[in-house]
Amino acid sequence: MRAIEITTPGDVRIVEREMPQMGKGDVLLKIKYVGFCGSDLSTYLGKNPMVQYPRIPGHEISAVIEKTGNEVPEGFQKGQNVTVVPYTNCGQCTSCKQKRFNACRYNETLGVQRDGAMAEYIAVPWQKVLKDEALSDVQLALVEPLTVGFHAIDNGKVTDIDTVVVFGCGMIGSGAIVRAKLRGATVIAVDIDDVKLKIAQQLGADFIINSKEKDLHQELLEITNGDGPNVVIEAAGNPVTYRAAIDEVAFAGRVVCIGYAGTEVAFTTKLWVQKELEIMGSRNANPSDFEAVIKYLKSSQVDENILISKTVSPEEAPVAMKEWSEAPGKIMKILVQF
Known part of the structure; x- marks a missing residue:
């Protein structure tokens, strides 16, 4: 499958990767849109200390369910539109014990400490998948950053x-x-x-x-x-x-x-x-924040497209990242459409 890789600082390229390996509790997602985040720009500039290269960026996700593992609940079905909570939480550290999962000491965010979603497919645990058929593909990609x-x-x-x-x-x-x-x-x-x-x-x-x-x-x-x-x-x-x-x-x-x-x-x-x-x-977000954003996007009269500076193909992503690095203050959000 195609993926966007930040190979070294300043070097973005399209690469071929193996299809994700699914666990019994995983959901295989076919990616529709992924947003470039400020952390991705830091990775590109070589200023993100949490990243090891090469790295597939991306954690602002709009996708559709392609396949589910044997232990995934029946409510998750092929063809459903989803977004993803891109953080891990250990459940045992002091933050997790206070139910502040967003600040987990051992968190690994997609596209930062582990490879992200700038690829044609990604596999994630079903517990991190949020379904919502009322939101558009673009809106789903805007949930996490908001x-x-x-x-x-x-x-x-x-x-x-x-x-x-x-x-x-x-x-x-x-x-x-x-x-x-x-x-x-x-x-x-x-x-x-x-x-x-x-x-x-x-x-x-x-x-x-x-x-x-x-x-x-x-x-x-x-x-x-x-x-x-x-x-x-x-x-x-x-x-x-x-x-x-x-x-x-x-x-x-x-x-x-x-x-x-x-x-x-x-x-x-x-x-x-x-x-x-x-x-x-203030770090990342909790499940209640995702619920609140989804509720807002469903009811808002504001056109969410005002938040999007440009939408590019994977092949256009390296140039888009370079242009963003040269004028970071002028860009709100770049979406990559797979």
Whole structure:
């Protein structure tokens, strides 16, 4: 079968791989669409420390069931449209014992610690397969990337009395914007790209700020009547926005960090302590986040195609990845159609 392989940093190619070996509890999926994630871009750039090469990327999956193993429940049938929870969980570590499976100490995400879904077929345990005939093939590929932002809002305990700032309006930030609006919060979207900010508005952001063109601090003070936002979601993965999160969040506020900054970030501890901040990380997503995203996509009046920058064939994927690496801030989501 055909597969897309990141052979070494900067080298993407189409390769032939053997068909997946199925276990008794596995489901064989025929891939329809797979999205390129920011972690795939990091792998391409040689900046992902969790990856060993060569690696088949991809964990944002839209597929159809091709075959089921002997121990798969009868509810899984050939021809059903599905997406996949791409994480593993050991069930024994401290995170798993608290049912925070997303933060499993030994997690292996498809396309990162193990080969992913950028191939014609993939076999996965039936427990990781989510069926939904109401969603389109494209919507199914958007479920996983949106769950990450949904999970961050859940971690931030966002309610309808909160004002939430989202730093970084890419795919992850978009999920955070949507979830915060669903919870009734006032949402301020911050980015340096006007196209992404326009999309943020369409997704429900109440205010948008281009921090390259406007004074972020003054804008936030004006919007929040001098208090600052109750919650800041850091989805940009930039030392500048990490520091801005501490500086701009309100006293007794919450900061939720999703993005991986490429370099170390130095903080002045005064505001951290003086404001008595809650600062936490947010990793992957839980089953409830997948359920929430699927419910949203079923009922939303927003055209999900605004989130997709381009759709390419497997043969076009190497060029698409190179172009993305040269202008990462301009791309929301690249889908590969098999």
